[in-house]
Amino acid sequence: MSRIEGVMKALKEQNRKALIPYITAGDPHPDVTVDLMHTLVRAGADIIELGVPFSDPMADGPVIQLACERSLKHGTSLRQVIGMVKEFRKQDDQTPVVLMGYLNPMEAMGYEVFAEAAADAGVDGVLTVDLPPEEADDVAPLFTKRNLDAIFLLAPTTIDERVRAIAEHSSGYVYYVSFKGVTGAAKINVDEVAEKVAHIHEMTALPVGVGFGIRDAETAAAVGRVSDGVIVGSVLVDTIARNQADTEELKRALTDLLHPMREALDSLAS
Template sequence: MTTRIDRRFAALTKAARPALVTFVTAGDPDHETSLSILRALPAAGADLIEIGMPFSDPMADGPAIQAAGLRALKSGQTLKRTLAMVRAFRAGDDETPIVLMGYYNPIYSYGNARFLADAKEAGVDGLIVVDLPPEEDEELCLPAIRAGLNFIRLATPTTDDRRLPAVLANTSGFLYYVSIAGITGTAAPDTTAVADAVTRIKDHTGLPICVGFGVKTPNQAAAIGRVADGVVIGSALVEAIRTSLDEAGRATEGTVPAVTGLVRSLAEGVRAARQIAAE
């Protein structure tokens, strides 16, 4: 079955350019503002959207995304409201792929079968669950695939050629390559090392490879876009939200434009990546 993610990457391949994948936390800084940001992302240049599912113990996330999750939880965001947000987004956009990213605990608490049914009905296209290894595929990965959702796995600089087949076994949509060891948003990626890793992984799979963690500027996005099929931006967007808030932590008139303005500049960098490489 062809998914929105498959169709989007097929179109990008035809256009000979990498994807800009944007990450925002659902409900940050509040539900309505978060939905407004979500709706504005495609026009600003986002090709795929990852939505973080807020969780109280986000062990792989750096300070920026941890703080976003806490703001969202404080504002009353729940997994049910996150799915409602996707449903509201789909009312005006039936093309842009949506991937939910986060941890297994909220899904488990919601109920796996119920979650997968509700996610599919809401218009979710894929899942990234960072704390479920391939050895646990029967738990959620395989049921998600049967429900028609892509299950997207992470590979890291420590994922060697012996481990890679297990990581890729039930992965679909794309592979998310974590460009640095450690938590999100804490260091800049080494483009040469990323290029070597992408080349090595492509010997094992025909899936698109998107690279994230540490990409913050248009120049970094362009550099990664020259060697990868997609560039994931997360912490920089979450920081743009934070710095736009008032002293009480509430959204201002500048919150949505702060995010969309940054996305536009990052999109320009990503779109220029292959042009620069061809010159």
């Protein structure tokens, strides 16, 4: 059983929901990323999505675009990001880490080399925004072979036939994009999400995490109620942007943001 599967199973048994924060690796500086990952875990993260910065993040809004730019200013490479996970694993061998990003840095590194290094460092899953399953034939088996979960996106526009096909290619969880738009936009409609996620649940046994548009305890609880987990990105990245100068202050701010979401999610169980 993969680390992600284990965590998801344990949460389900406790009737709890997964809290999955996203930060961009190397933002605001490569030296603080591992520290921030531990902070996220202490504040209640079940799984961490660690963003691999890319020069052209087409699916992201301005908040994550700027995070990529801040990170790339320091020359953060995919190899370095994998190194950060390796460093993180020295103190934490429980919390699953999913690398999330775009295909080209992986292609440049070489898929086999990447998969080997990622698995070796203790990465648990890979979510490539611009890699639909149709194009993943050569890549996905390299992940499966090393017990790396391939996590794919589902969207409001995904027809049933594709939901089934995508779920078949996925392991760990599927990531449901809550609205038609880029990250950081505020247009989530919880009723629509509830309906769609319930429908997805009819088609796959995999846990469904929901991302895009979750910004506070209230939205986290509302979405947590209808899914297996919530993914929180832009609001955390924006907090990083506003507290770049002082790492201690930044860690406090991230905790203040994430912890109430944890409590709100856990209050659903009682």
